[in-house]
Amino acid sequence: MIWQDIVIAIINIVFGYSLVYQVYIGFKEKKGFLSLQTSLLTTIGLFVLAVIYLTLNLYISTLVTLITGIFWFLLLVQRLIYKKA
Numbered sequence: 460m461i462w463q464d465i466v467i468a469i470i471n472i473v474f475g476y477s478l479v480y481q482v483y484i485g486f487k488e489k490k491g492f493l494s495l496q497t498s499l500l501t502t503i504g505l506f507v508l509a510v511i512y513l514t515l516n517l518y519i520s521t522l523v524t525l526i527t528g529i530f531w532f533l534l535l536v537q538r539l540i541y542k543k544a
Contacts, residue, residue, distance in 0.1 A: 467512070467520040471527050478530040482537070491538030498535035505531055 485492055505528035512520040 461517065464512075464517040464519050467517065468523045471520065471523040475523065475527040475530055478527065478534070482530055482533045485534065485537040485541070489541050491534075491541040493534050493538060495535070495538050498531060498538050502528055502531040502535050 481492065484490075505524055509521050509524040509528060512518075512524055
């Protein structure tokens with residue numbers, strides 16, 4: 460196993476963990492807190508990174524980055540559904 464894969468995965472787990480509460484609050488309060496541009500660009504960037512990690516055979520990082528990308532996608536959906544906070 461490549462040590463970089465583990466380190467990247469740990470960092471992405473921390474990023475994802477920090478988003479869980481934000482996603483929960485957004486749906487609970489029915490507000491889209493983040494800007495459309497921020498949510499969209501971060502979502503696209505994370506999904507592209509996941510593909511890059513996959514081509515480098517960094518499977519753990521791929522999976523965790525996909526999960527983090529999904530959380531950002533949910534924030535994007537909140538922004539589209541609930542408009543402005």
